[in-house]
Amino acid sequence: MASIISKLKELDDLPQKVDSEISNLEKHEKAVKSEAKTLEDLQQKSGNRFPGSDYHPSDRKNWMNGLDPQKIPINKIIWPGTHDSATNEIGIPDITRPFAQCQSLSIYDQLVLGTRVLDIRVQEDRRVCHGILLSYNIDVVINDIKKFLSETSSEIIILEIRTEFGHDDPPEFDNYLVGELSDFLIHQDDRVFDMTVAELLPKRVICVWKPSKSAPPKSGDPLWSSAYLKDNWIDNDLPWTKFQSNMKYLSEQPPVSNRKFFYRVENTVTPQANYPDVVIKSVTWRIHPYARLFISQCLSKDYVDRLQIFSTDFIDEDFVDACIGFTFAKIEGKA
Numbered sequence: 001m002a003s004i005i006s007k008l009k010e011l012d013d014l015p016q017k018v019d020s021e022i023s024n025l026e027k028h029e030k031a032v033k034s035e036a037k038t039l040e041d042l043q044q045k046s047g048n049r050f051p052g053s054d055y056h057p058s059d060r061k062n063w064m065n066g067l068d069p070q071k072i073p074i075n076k077i078i079w080p081g082t083h084d085s086a087t088n089e090i091g092i093p094d095i096t097r098p099f100a101q102c103q104s105l106s107i108y109d110q111l112v113l114g115t116r117v118l119d120i121r122v123q124e125d126r127r128v129c130h131g132i133l134l135s136y137n138i139d140v141v142i143n144d145i146k147k148f149l150s151e152t153s154s155e156i157i158i159l160e161i162r163t164e165f166g167h168d169d170p171p172e173f174d175n176y177l178v179g180e181l182s183d184f185l186i187h188q189d190d191r192v193f194d195m196t197v198a199e200l201l202p203k204r205v206i207c208v209w210k211p212s213k214s215a216p217p218k219s220g221d222p223l224w225s226s227a228y229l230k231d232n233w234i235d236n237d238l239p240w241t242k243f244q245s246n247m248k249y250l251s252e253q254p255p256v257s258n259r260k261f262f263y264r265v266e267n268t269v270t271p272q273a274n275y276p277d278v279v280i281k282s283v284t285w286r287i288h289p290y291a292r293l294f295i296s297q298c299l300s301k302d303y304v305d306r307l308q309i310f311s312t313d314f315i316d317e318d319f320v321d322a323c324i325g326f327t328f329a330k331i332e333g334k335a
Contacts, residue, residue, distance in 0.1 A: 050296045061152065070197075122138055145205070
């Protein structure tokens with residue numbers, strides 16, 4: 001009898017719960033629109049121009065070489081990066097892919113476009129993944145990188161590979177990475193941050209390996225520990241909230257000249273499972289168009305000496321050019 005009464009009460013409370021859920025959805029939709037308008041208003045008021053914003057490299061595939069490797073200190077580069085880089089073929093097309101795909105280009109095509117920081121997640125069997133959804137074997141990523149390196153001579157790549165949350169490390173994965181990339185690996189060394197691109201050549205890859213349980217790389221190792229690549233990711237789909245969070249955490253970082261780690265800002269927002277729109281491309285577009293605004297705001301707030309890695313979903317030429325242009329201005333002493 002008690003269980004029947006309990007069920008009847010649940011049914012009696014159901015309309016109220018439905019009304020509450022609808023109210024939450026309506027409030028969230030209003031918040032999304034309001035925050036998008038805040039960003040648009042700020043862009044209209046302040047603009048999105050900055051020193052180097054008109055710069056467009058003649059060859060994005062070789063943009064570091066175009067800026068002159070001898071003139072590019074590692075700590076003055078605004079590194080264009082991709083978030084969840086190897087998701088162009090993840091999941092099942094038109095079914096699960098829209099909920100996990102953060103990039104539409106292959107790793108090779110991203111590098112040719114100008115991307116220089118890659119974010120790769122793997123699981124136990126060396127397949128790339130994003131959460132529970134799977135993509136190709138890590139060999140595809142490594143082969144794309146090696147192809148790009150064979151076609152260029154002065155481009156430095158930061159390759160972050162981590163074991164996805166909830167998974168075990170692929171067996172002997174550090175040995176695999178060293179074996180595949182040994183000719184190109186820049187060894188873990190604090191002195192790298194005070195060097196130019198030319199001083200690192202012919203080595204070309206800073207590979208950050210973040211295992212879930214295995215021992216992290218040590219000083220002097222061919223691979224770098226996760227302590228050398230930091231960020232402050234927040235799980236949120238509101239664009240102004242994320243924009244402000246990015247700016248706040250960036251303001252708390254030491255200037256690049258005083259730190260011995262890379263710091264990443266991600267111009268992304270994350271779909272939330274309890275709201276209707278969980279397609280990554282449509283959600284991330286709430287903030288995607290405001291990358292140049294973020295750089296210009298860094299300038300106005302005097303955070304120029306803190307911005308370093310700038311990453312995005314669905315990277316495009318405009319995002320890359322913004323990063324390269326600002327790098328050019330810093331090298332020329334205009335920013």
